[in-house]
Amino acid sequence: MKTPKNSATAAPFAYEGLDRVIHERARLSILTSLMTHPHGLSFLELKQMCALTDGNLARHLQVLEEDGMVKLGKEEISAGGRVQTTARITPAGRKRFLEYLTTLEQVVRDAAAAVETPDEDLLQRKLAPQGA
Amino acid sequence: MKTPKNSATAAPFAYEGLDRVIHERARLSILTSLMTHPHGLSFLELKQMCALTDGNLARHLQVLEEDGMVKLGKEEISAGGRVQTTARITPAGRKRFLEYLTTLEQVVRDAAAAVETPDEDLLQRKLAPQGA
Numbered sequence: 001m002k003t004p005k006n007s008a009t010a011a012p013f014a015y016e017g018l019d020r021v022i023h024e025r026a027r028l029s030i031l032t033s034l035m036t037h038p039h040g041l042s043f044l045e046l047k048q049m050c051a052l053t054d055g056n057l058a059r060h061l062q063v064l065e066e067d068g069m070v071k072l073g074k075e076e077i078s079a080g081g082r083v084q085t086t087a088r089i090t091p092a093g094r095k096r097f098l099e100y101l102t103t104l105e106q107v108v109r110d111a112a113a114a115v116e117t118p119d120e121d122l123l124q125r126k127l128a129p130q131g132a
Numbered sequence: 133m134k135t136p137k138n139s140a141t142a143a144p145f146a147y148e149g150l151d152r153v154i155h156e157r158a159r160l161s162i163l164t165s166l167m168t169h170p171h172g173l174s175f176l177e178l179k180q181m182c183a184l185t186d187g188n189l190a191r192h193l194q195v196l197e198e199d200g201m202v203k204l205g206k207e208e209i210s211a212g213g214r215v216q217t218t219a220r221i222t223p224a225g226r227k228r229f230l231e232y233l234t235t236l237e238q239v240v241r242d243a244a245a246a247v248e249t250p251d252e253d254l255l256q257r258k259l260a261p262q263g264a
Contacts, residue, residue: 010183011180011181011182013161013162013164013165013181013182014161014181014182015160015161018157018160023155023157025147025150025155028239029145029146030145032145032147032243032246033145036145036242036245036246038246048143049144049146050146051142051143051146051148052146101243101244101247104240105240107160107164107236108233108236108237108240110164110168111164111167111168111229111233112233113168114164114170115230115233
């Protein structure tokens with residue numbers, strides 16, 4: 001990995017903590033669903049909660065499993081032996097997600113601060129002394 | 133565009149508002165930098181703030197310009213006529229970024245709620261009546 005000047009001072013908006021595996025929108029959906037349901041979710045439940053197609057969900061679950069963030073399993077759902085795929089977040093996945101969340105919160109804080117106090121405001125306040 | 137069941141109730145974790153143009157990490161860096169500097173930034177300033185290479189920054193700025201979110205310009209920086217590229221966020225870009233931010237804040241709230249009140253806690257509270 002390259003080592004750019006990425007301290008908060010040198011590169012305050014680099015957001016190195018935005019883990020690419022987690023940041024992809026479909027995977028962010030899947031992982032947030034699984035964070036809020038730590039006992040796991042079935043393929044069908046995930047598909048509905050995240051509004052993903054079968055193909056997309058299967059592909060992203062595979063990426064997350066290969067990366068150790070999600071554990072996939074099979075669960076029998078009828079006496080006839082029909083099974084469904086289930087997914088749950090791993091302890092390592094949970095840890096990485098929390099680290100990611102810290103950076104995401106920083107992005108929101110930075111952006112919200114920009115909305116509340118844009119440069120123009122600061123500039124105008126400096127140009128217009130109080131009471132003027 | 134496909135129309136999945138994506139109301140908050142049917143697909144609470146779909147996060148359709150996570151605009152793909154904005155959500156990409158490098159572009160999210162660039163746009164947050166430009167939101168906090170509404171008068172614009174030079175190529176060199178952006179490169180340092182976002183810890184991006186020349187090639188990556190140029191490529192992502194082009195995507196953002198083609199999408200109408202960023203306006204690029206040229207600024208003379210010496211008597212000899214040397215110019216530098218500058219970038220600023222457009223009003224349309226600012227509007228889209230604020231819409232994106234609303235969804236991003238929802239992701240953070242959902243995930244933070246999951247951290248504070250996981251299913252296990254809820255389950256244990258139900259299983260262990262107060263005073264037991």
